[in-house]
Amino acid sequence: MTSRPGGRSARVREAVLRAVHAELTEHGYSGLAVENVAERAGVHKTTVYRRWGTVDVLIADALDHTRETEWPVPDTGTVEGDLIAVATEVADAFTDPGRLPVPVAIVVAALQSSRALDAKRAFYDARQTEAARVVTRAVERGELPPQTDPVELVRLTCAPLYYRIFITGEPVDRATAERSARAALAAARAGLL
Missing domain, CATH: 1.10.357.10 (Tetracycline Repressor, domain 2)
Structure with missing residues (x-):
């Protein structure tokens, strides 16, 4: 089964990556916590842990997402x-x-x-x-x-x-x-x- 572009998975990713950016801007690398990202994104922290696992993977995905933008x-x-x-x-x-x-x-x-x-x-x-x-x-x-x-x-x-x-x-x-x-x-x- 493939995920639908623009479906729930895409919306969750967008919300989480926006939260990563906001958390980095406010707290920097040392203050970035998966729990805070999840709360800001409006998703459960297990969703973030399951999909990304670590802060470094969150940052990497946020960077990949930025690369995808014009x-x-x-x-x-x-x-x-x-x-x-x-x-x-x-x-x-x-x-x-x-x-x-x-x-x-x-x-x-x-x-x-x-x-x-x-x-x-x-x-x-x-x-x-x-x-x-x-x-x-x-x-x-x-x-x-x-x-x-x-x-x-x-x-x-x-x-x-x-x-x-x-x-x-x-x-x-x-x-x-x-x-x-x-x-x-x-x-x-x-x-x-």
Whole structure:
């Protein structure tokens, strides 16, 4: 027997994953509890334990669900503007107190759970592939050399931001995001990517 798309199972999943996001936003990774998620979602905790089992699997499924939603790829008309928009989105996600607990929880969960690590990897693979469309368009417009690796340019744009966020703990702001995007763009224009 297959489950119906949009049936009770889908509604339960939606409610639980919304609750995971809300709980992460309010309490962070260390405060995430299956019981609180179940209560917020309006389902019995045994339903959550039976389907997800652990907090890390809940986070992984929430990340999978986020990956399934459409992300608006920037289209400013120039590769510079688009890469700055991509970098700014990363900076904003890690500086907005309302959004920060969720990506941090995802990284923490990925350090502790292979399921969460796989979900994080799949999420970033999907986002990098989507963001790479800005580079593909730029190559087609003649803004970048034809051999430019679109995904690598996106990685190079974002890498300095993640380095500051997760390694050195230095602040990240929009000026840092712009500088990172422009440096990556200079490397691509020089044919290094």
